[in-house]
Amino acid sequence: MDEQKLKPAVGVGVMILKDNKILLGKRHSDPDKADSELHGEGTWTLPGGKLHFQEGLKEAAKREVAEETGITVKNLEELISVSNDTVPDKHFVTIGFLCTDYEGEPKVMEPDEIVEWQWFDLNSLPSPIFPPSGKVIKNYLTKKIYQDG
Numbered sequence: 097m098d099e100q101k102l103k104p105a106v107g108v109g110v111m112i113l114k115d116n117k118i119l120l121g122k123r124h125s126d127p128d129k130a131d132s133e134l135h136g137e138g139t140w141t142l143p144g145g146k147l148h149f150q151e152g153l154k155e156a157a158k159r160e161v162a163e164e165t166g167i168t169v170k171n172l173e174e175l176i177s178v179s180n181d182t183v184p185d186k187h188f189v190t191i192g193f194l195c196t197d198y199e200g201e202p203k204v205m206e207p208d209e210i211v212e213w214q215w216f217d218l219n220s221l222p223s224p225i226f227p228p229s230g231k232v233i234k235n236y237l238t239k240k241i242y243q244d245g
Contacts, residue, residue, distance in 0.1 A: 104187040108157040109144035109232045111176065112167065112195045117217050118233070119143065119202055121164065121210035123226065141210075141226035142192070142233075143167075157193050165213060166205050171197035177235035178242045181228045192232030 112119040120140040145160040147153065158169040177192030202213035216222060218237070225233070235241055 102185075102187070104189055106147040106153075107144060107181070107188045107190040107228060108147060108153060108160060109142040109177070109190055109192045109229055110157050110161050110169070110172070110195050111142055111192060111232055111236055112161070112198060114196070114215065116219075117215040118221075119165070119167075119213055120216055120222065120225070120229070121202075121204075121213045124209055124211055136226040136228075139224045139226040140216075140222045140229070142229040144190075144229075153191050154193070157191075157195075161195070161198075164205055164210060165200075166203040167198050167200040169195050169198050171195070173197065176241065177232040179228060179231040179235070181231070188228065190228040190231065192235065194236065 120142060123136050123139050123141055125138040143161045143164045144157065145164070147156045154172050157172055161167050161169050172193040172195050174194050175191065176194045177190070179190045179192070181188045181190050204210060204212060221233070235243060
C-alpha cells in the first residue's frame with residue numbers, strides 16, 4: 097500500500113428514531129454487493145454513506161437516507177457522533193446524525209446492497225452491527241459525541 101496516496105474519507109450515518117426504536121438495514125452477505133469499503137458485509141447498519149465532493153454533511157445524510165430507504169428526512173435534529181473508523185486498507189471519519197422528523201416508510205431501494213430494513217428496540221439490537229453504526233448508537237446512548245476506541 098502506498099500510504100502517500102491513502103487518504104481518509106468522510107461517511108455519514110443517520111439514526112432514525114421512532115418510539116425508542118431505530119431503523120437498521122441488513123447489508124448483503126456478498127462483499128462485492130455490500131458496497132462496504134469497511135468490510136461490513138452481513139452486518140446491520142444505519143442508513144448512510146459517503147460524502148460527495150463539496151456536499152454539505154446534512155445534505156449528504158438526507159440524500160443517503162432517501163437513496164437507501166425512500167424516506168424523506170424533514171429535519172436532522174442534532175449531530176450525535178463523530179468516529180474514526182479504520183481497517184487496514186480504508187479510513188473513514190463518520191459523522192452521525194439523529195432524525196425523528198421524517199416522512200415515509202422504509203423500503204429496500206438498493207437490493208444489491210441492503211436486503212431488508214427493520215425497526216429495532218434500542219435495548220435489543222441485532223448482531224452483528226456495522227462497526228461505524230455501532231459507534232453512532234453507542235455515542236447517542238452514552239451522550240458522548242466522540243470517544244476514542
